[in-house]
Amino acid sequence: MAWAADVRDFELEAYFTRWEFVARYHLTASDAQSMTLAELLAMADEDEREQFGDTWLGYTETRGDPELRQAIAATYDTLDATQVQCFAGAEEGVYTAMRVLLEPGDHAVVVVPNYQAAETLPLEICDVSGVELDADDGWRLDPAAIRAALRPNTRLLSINFPNNPTGHIPSRAVFDEIIDICREHDLYLFSDEVYRLLELDEAKRLPQVADCYERGFSLNVMSKAYGLPGLRVGWIASRDTAMLERFNRYKHYLSICNPAPSERLSLVALRARERILARNRDILRANLLDLDRFFADHADLFDWARPDGGCVAFPRFRGRGGVENFCRRLVEEAGVLLLPASIYRSELMATPSDRFRIGCGRAGQREGLDAMREFIRRNRGDFEPAST
Numbered sequence: 181m182a183w184a185a186d187v188r189d190f191e192l193e194a195y196f197t198r199w200e201f202v203a204r205y206h207l208t209a210s211d212a213q214s215m216t217l218a219e220l221l222a223m224a225d226e227d228e229r230e231q232f233g234d235t236w237l238g239y240t241e242t243r244g245d246p247e248l249r250q251a252i253a254a255t256y257d258t259l260d261a262t263q264v265q266c267f268a269g270a271e272e273g274v275y276t277a278m279r280v281l282l283e284p285g286d287h288a289v290v291v292v293p294n295y296q297a298a299e300t301l302p303l304e305i306c307d308v309s310g311v312e313l314d315a316d317d318g319w320r321l322d323p324a325a326i327r328a329a330l331r332p333n334t335r336l337l338s339i340n341f342p343n344n345p346t347g348h349i350p351s352r353a354v355f356d357e358i359i360d361i362c363r364e365h366d367l368y369l370f371s372d373e374v375y376r377l378l379e380l381d382e383a384k385r386l387p388q389v390a391d392c393y394e395r396g397f398s399l400n401v402m403s404k405a406y407g408l409p410g411l412r413v414g415w416i417a418s419r420d421t422a423m424l425e426r427f428n429r430y431k432h433y434l435s436i437c438n439p440a441p442s443e444r445l446s447l448v449a450l451r452a453r454e455r456i457l458a459r460n461r462d463i464l465r466a467n468l469l470d471l472d473r474f475f476a477d478h479a480d481l482f483d484w485a486r487p488d489g490g491c492v493a494f495p496r497f498r499g500r501g502g503v504e505n506f507c508r509r510l511v512e513e514a515g516v517l518l519l520p521a522s523i524y525r526s527e528l529m530a531t532p533s534d535r536f537r538i539g540c541g542r543a544g545q546r547e548g549l550d551a552m553r554e555f556i557r558r559n560r561g562d563f564e565p566a567s568t
């Protein structure tokens with residue numbers, strides 16, 4: 181099977197390559213606040229710190245360090261270490277899973293809007309259909325739309341909740357129906373759960389797919405809720421250990437194994453997870469209050485709704501000139517980085533063209549919001565909707 185050298189640019193990553201490290205205010209990050217190596221090590225006990233210093237810098241197990249897999253398995257209700265395969269970040273997990281689970285001639289169904297890898301990677305392999313999160317109905321996913329998208333050759337459904345970029349989490353009833361559909365049609369269910377544990381209302385937290393469906397694959401990572409993307413440690417958990425073994429063999433052609441220091445540090449973070457998550461949830465809550473205030477003050481220009489979970493939301497820009505122009509001017513003139521709707525363009529169906537992604541996980545958000553406030557104040561006449 182040929183892999184096209186001209187695979188569609190990963191538009192979000194290309195935009196970040198241009199702006200992420202030059203924009204003064206990164207107001208669209210999808211991860212929780214990170215920390216220094218020293219801060220993380222300060223959460224370790226003496227033994228762990230010593231073990232970190234003693235880390236052997238050779239190759240490690242492709243599957244992932246056994247102790248780490250054990251700690252990861254403990255974050256699921258029903259799994260053990262044999263049911264976890266580690267990857268270099270979540271991204272390598274998405275890539276591997278799509279390459280192994282799908283073949284030409286298959287059909288996959290993916291929620292839209294999405295983190296682009298979720299659709300571009302399967303599209304390189306087979307036919308793909310989108311099912312919409314409805315912007316006009318609180319990003320609701322209609323399970324009937326999944327049923328309608330199915331074909332005799334549908335092999336996989338790919339979901340991501342809390343969703344990037346909308347922050348949507350479906351109800352438990354919808355989630356259960358998704359599992360039922362997959363079971364009825366014998367589908368693989370690939371569930372990107374990287375924003376799990378950052379639900380604003382814990383009651384909305386969904387179970388992990390690997391715990392409740394025998395052909396389910398739960399993707400997770402240290403990057404988002406834990407705020408440690410620099411470790412590049414992700415994993416897929418599943419009860420289908422034969423398939424995990426195939427993922428493991430595929431990884432031999434990719435990163436081969438994860439870096440041993442990152443595995444050690446991930447273990448430290450998982451042991452300190454309640455502390456790290458509490459810190460990150462506090463930042464998230466405070467940022468959302470600031471965003472509520474900001475958008476209340478600019479109700480003529482934006483439609484704002486809090487995400488159900490995760491570190492990003494996808495509000496509407498109602499001003500003159502459109503969201504692409506607004507985001508471009510904002511970053512060029514005020515150094516504030518947002519992601520305009522076009523970054524979330526889908527090849528599967530039309531996506532909203534008046535939205536932008538704003539982040540809410542990082543410390544220092546207030547300075548970015550102040551710069552945005554000042555930019556709008558100076559240029560209000562350029563953006564004010566005609567009706568106001």
Ligand SMILES: Cc1ncc(COP(=O)(O)O)c(C=O)c1O
Pocket residue numbers: 210268269270271272295340344372374401402403409414
């Ligand atoms: C939904 C989703 N899945 C996967 C990833 C990739 O995560 P990582 O950077 O840890 O590889 C991201 C990163 O933004 C994401 O938003």
